[in-house]
Amino acid sequence: MIYLEELLSLIVNVAIHIFELMGVGIITFSGGAAFVKFLGSSPDTKIYLAKGLAMGLEFKIGSEILRTVIVRDWKEITVVAGIIALRAALTFLIHWEIKEEEKAGE
Helix, strand or coil, rough: CCCHHHHHHHHHHHHHHHHHHHHHHHHHHHHHHHHHHHHHHCCHHHHHHHHHHHHHHHHHHHHHHHHHCCCCCCHHHHHHHHHHHHHHHHHHHHHHHHHHHHHHHH
16 A cells, blocks of 8 residues: 555656746746747737746646646645646736737737
């Protein structure tokens, strides 16, 4: 039984790092691409960057949700819950901004 718990912990830790890496990669790529669009005076730069940030944050939230599987005490749970709440609020605000920008562009 202990081996199964250690195996689960290992799998979850690897998955957390993969999701974190994917989130950082998406945010970095979309930031760079948005900068290139900005230099070209593209009108959809802001929406492109916001969508990239939102997608990257979704992966980061996924990693935090996975992190709840391996936390051991209430202090860790409250920290993870706070991080999830902040990232979810950021994602909500970014989606709201995307909708407002798309409405203004119509």
